[in-house]
Amino acid sequence: MTVVARTWNRLTLPGKVVFTVVPLLVVLAVALVVALALFGEAVLEILGANLPIVRFAVAATAILLMTIPTAFLIIYMEMKGIALMNLRIGPDRVGPFGSLLSVVHGLKVLMKEDFTPTGADPTVFTLAPVVVYLSAVMALLVIPFGPGLFGVDMNIALLYFFAVGGLTVVGLLMGGWASFNKYSLLGGLRSAAQIISYEIPLTLSVVGVLILAGTMSLNQLVQNQAGWFTDWYIWQQPLGALIFFIAATAEANRTPFDLTEADSEIVAGFATEYSGMRFGFFFFAEYVNVFIVSALMVTLFFGGWNAPFPFPATSLELDPASLGIGLLLLIAIVPVVATLVFAAPFWLLRPAWPAWYGLVIGFVLFNLVAVAAVVGWAYVSFDWVAGLVWFLVKTYFFVFVFVWMRGTLPRVRIDQLMNFAWKWLMELAFINIFITAGAILVIDALSSGS
C-alpha cells in the first residue's frame, strides 16, 4: 500500500470530500480566470443577456455569505445580553468587549473531531445539517432588505417562505433518524411535532395581513406600509402579530419553546450524536432562523424597510472631482489634523497620561466620526442604504427581544407546549381571521352604500 493510499484511507468521509472538492474548485477557478481573460467580452454579453439568472446567483451567494456574520453577531448578542441580565460581564477577552468570542467559537467547532457513530447512515447524517441550514438560507431569499435589495420578488413569497422554512423539519428528522440512536430519534420526532404544530398558527396568523393587503409578495407588503408608522400592519393586526411572534418563537426553537435542545431532558435532542462542524451548522441554522423570524416579523407587521416617518427629501450636492488636486491634499491632511484636534482635549485635560493615549483616542474618535459621516452621507444619498439601516435596526430590535426572552423565561413542558398551540393559538388565529374578514366586509358595505 502506498503512502498516498494509506493517507487517503485514514481520512473521514467529510475529509475525503474536502480533499477532492477543494483542489477541483481551485483548478476550476484558475480555468475560469483564464477563460475570462480569453473570452471576456463574449461571456459578458451572455451574462448581460441572462440578467435574471446572474442576479439570482449573485443574490444567493450574497445571502449565503451574509448568514455567517449575522449568526456570529447574534451569538455574541446572546452571550453578552444574557450575561448582562444575569449581572455578569460576559465575554470580554477576545476583541473589543469580547465581540470576537463567537468567531473563536466557530473556529473551535471547526477544529473539533467530526464524529460519525457506528451504524449511522453517513449520507443522511451528513446531509441533515445541510438541509437545516439551507432551508434557513433559502427562506432568506425572499426577504426584502431594502428597496431593490431582495433575492427574488415572488408573487407567492410568503407561501414560499413557509414552504421552505418547513423543510427544517425534514432536516431535523433526517438527523434524528440517521444518528442510529433512539434518543436522537425521539428528539427529532419531538422537535418535528413541535414545529409542525406551530406552523399552523404561524401560517394562520399571517392570513389577516394577506386579507388586508391582497398580496403575498413581501415586497408589495412593505410598499403597502409606506408612510408614517401608523400605516404599519401592527395597528390593524395586533392579535395576528402577537400570535405570529409566539409561534415564530417556537418555530425558531427559542426559549421558552426550546424543547428541541432541552439538554436537561433529552440530552441534546436530534443533535446528540453530532459533533464538530456538523453540529456547528445546526446552531448556525438556529441563529440564522432567529434573524429570519425577526426579519419576517418586521416585514409583515412593522413596515419592513420603511422609516417610521416620511423622511424629508434631502440631497447633498457633493462633487469631489471639482476639488482637483485639492482632493489629494484633503485626503492626506484631514486624518492627521482631525486626529490631533480630537487628541488635544485629552492632552490638555489629562496631562498625567502618556502622550500616545491621547493620540490613540483621537485616532479612534476620528475614525468613528468619519464612519458616521460616510454612513450619514450614504443614508441621505442612497435609498437602499436608508432602507437597509431601518430594516436592520428593527430586525435586531426583535433579535434582542428574543435574547431578552431567553434571559427571562423558563422552558415550558412538552404538554403545555402542545396544549398552547392547539387549544389557544390556533383558535385565536381563526378568530383573528374572522374578525378581519368581517371588518373588511362591513367597511366595504358601508363605503359602497354611502
Place this chain on the structure above:
Amino acid sequence: MSFVPGLGIVKGMALTLRRFFEPKVTVRYPEVKADVPPKFRGRLQLLYDEYGTIKCETCFQCAQACPIECIDMGGIDTKGRYHVHWGAPETYGERREESALRRSGRPVPDAAYAHFEPIDLGPVDAVLEEHDHDPAHMLAILEGTQAAYGYLPVAALKRISHRTGAWYATIYGTATYYRHLHFEPPGDTVQRADAAERRPGDAAYVDALSAAIGGRVH
C-alpha cells in the same frame, strides 16, 4: 383584576431589563482581587504528604491559633495512644478533657478535670445508699456529698456517676448550676496565698494602687 394573562411574563421581562442596566458583580480575577476581610482564612483543609498520608499530627496548633475558634478536629495523638478532639464544646465534650488541653498547651483551668486525689469513698456510698442510687435525686445526693466532705471532690462525683448510671457531664452540669455547690475545699486563705505566689507582682501593684487612690483598695 388579580389575573391578567401574561402579566407575569411582562413583570419578568421588566426585571431582566432592569438587571441589564444595573452594575455588574463580576470580579475579573487575575487582574482584580476581590476585597476579602482581613481575618479571612480561606477554606480549611488537611494536606497530604508525599506518602499519601495526612500531614496533620493533631497538634492543635491551628485550633489554638484560630481567632474565632471555628476549628473542630479529632484524631489519634502522635504516639498512637489516645483519640483526641478539639472543637466546640457542644460538639465534642472531650474538648476540655485534660489530655486535649495539655496537648494544646493550655492550662487545665477546671478543678473538675484536674487529676483527682483518691479519697475515702465511704461517705459517698452512704449518701448514695440513702437515696437508693437514684439519679432522679441528684441534687439531694450532691448536697449530701458536700455535707459529708465540705466540698465536691472529683473522685466522689465519678463514684456517683458510676453508681447511679448518670453521665458525669450531667452531674458536673448539675453541680455547676447551683451556687451553693462548689468543687474547691473551703480553704480560701490557702488559695489566696497560692495566687500571690503565682503572681508575685500583685502585692506590690495593689499597694501602689491603693496608695495612689487613697487606700480604698484591699
